[in-house]
Amino acid sequence: MQSILRRGSALYAGLGPGVFTLAGFALLNALSMSSNSFLSLYLTAHRHIEASVVGQLISLRGLAAIVGAYIIGYVIDYGGPRKTLAAAYVLCAAGYLTLATSGTAAVVGGALVAVALARTAFRPAYNVHLSSITAESDRGRAYSLFVMGLNGGSALASSIGGMIMSIVPAAVFMWDAALCLVAASVAVVLLRSQYPIPEQKQAQVLEEKSQRGTRNEFLILCALYFFIEISESLSFFALPIRIVNELGYSPNIWGYMMAALGISVFSLSLLASNYAKRHDQRWVIMISCIAMCLGLAVAGLASSSALLALGWLAFCIAQVFVYPALMQRLLSTIGDNNKARSISFYYSWSSVASTVGPLLAGWAISDQSAVRVPVFCALAAGVCGILGALLLSSKHTSESVVT
Numbered sequence: 001m002q003s004i005l006r007r008g009s010a011l012y013a014g015l016g017p018g019v020f021t022l023a024g025f026a027l028l029n030a031l032s033m034s035s036n037s038f039l040s041l042y043l044t045a046h047r048h049i050e051a052s053v054v055g056q057l058i059s060l061r062g063l064a065a066i067v068g069a070y071i072i073g074y075v076i077d078y079g080g081p082r083k084t085l086a087a088a089y090v091l092c093a094a095g096y097l098t099l100a101t102s103g104t105a106a107v108v109g110g111a112l113v114a115v116a117l118a119r120t121a122f123r124p125a126y127n128v129h130l131s132s133i134t135a136e137s138d139r140g141r142a143y144s145l146f147v148m149g150l151n152g153g154s155a156l157a158s159s160i161g162g163m164i165m166s167i168v169p170a171a172v173f174m175w176d177a178a179l180c181l182v183a184a185s186v187a188v189v190l191l192r193s194q195y196p197i198p199e200q201k202q203a204q205v206l207e208e209k210s211q212r213g214t215r216n217e218f219l220i221l222c223a224l225y226f227f228i229e230i231s232e233s234l235s236f237f238a239l240p241i242r243i244v245n246e247l248g249y250s251p252n253i254w255g256y257m258m259a260a261l262g263i264s265v266f267s268l269s270l271l272a273s274n275y276a277k278r279h280d281q282r283w284v285i286m287i288s289c290i291a292m293c294l295g296l297a298v299a300g301l302a303s304s305s306a307l308l309a310l311g312w313l314a315f316c317i318a319q320v321f322v323y324p325a326l327m328q329r330l331l332s333t334i335g336d337n338n339k340a341r342s343i344s345f346y347y348s349w350s351s352v353a354s355t356v357g358p359l360l361a362g363w364a365i366s367d368q369s370a371v372r373v374p375v376f377c378a379l380a381a382g383v384c385g386i387l388g389a390l391l392l393s394s395k396h397t398s399e400s401v402v403t
Helices: 002-011 017-031 036-045 051-079 081-101 105-119 122-133 136-167 171-189 199-207 215-246 251-278 281-301 305-330 339-367 372-391
Strands: none
Touching: 017 122, 017 136, 017 171, 036 051, 036 136, 036 215, 036 251, 051 081, 051 105, 051 122, 051 215, 051 339, 081 105, 081 122, 081 171, 122 136, 122 339, 136 171, 136 251, 136 305, 215 251, 215 281, 215 305, 215 339, 215 372, 251 281, 251 305, 281 305, 281 372
């Protein structure tokens, strides 16, 4: 045990206190999203809103996130990541409290818009802040810490959310609101910009130059990200409804599945980041998307808990590898001058997927069995992964980046 601790300490030595503070903040951010996995189930089963209407409401959240992702880069450039995050979490807390206390479709829609606008701030602000306190060569290690914090929190959040949902469904939103207020306080007090890059890295930062790809490659990566995200969005909408309504399981099962996703990423994040750094990212993306395809297909068709678990495990492992490969390729194509706006544009496609996905899922579930939605997701993920990876250039970058 002492040997493992020494190796872990050596692995992250020299990163500076700001990186560890950000990793803890990522964990807190993930914990404040305990309700996300249960939103469609909560609105249909406990607020008695029709699935098609819920799909439209969640798509409204996606539209707000598109707007937020477009403007957040400018907001960060103007006010800085710390102030942006603090204001965003206060707005997010207000939205969650509204979801906990109101059941009308119009008010729910307004609350979802507020939460969506707030949530678009985290990743761009995190990237900008982290890039200001780390050398470029250290960002692979810093990224693995971020992933460990984010997905460790996600694993806990899903389990906590499932337990709260089984007892008092509305209380899960109150829990998230309270943690958002804590996160706002942490952003104000701890996420300060005066953490310097370690002195021994200063000369290296000035000398490091990354190869920049073409604009076409940047757009291909954005498209890849969109198709993978829309597959996720459809699945995360349909699978909890199928698990509870069609298979007869408790909502806790979906919470445990989301916890398994978080644990997988938490435990394999450093391996995935290093693997994507050292190998051709086109093949990593392609193989990961094929694994997502198979996993979602099995989960969508499974009639037993064993097959459901097997399909979900394949999906979880694919998730671990596909995003580091995408992000390592992405940040090699953008310059430092427009980094915040480029990252915001990239993440805006996740918001587009969050808009389109629930609309498609709500329509499919109201017209047919929910089982077909994850299968459709699986096919989309596999096809887009293969085509997108083939369209990328054959160059290989070993640049360490963050997501």
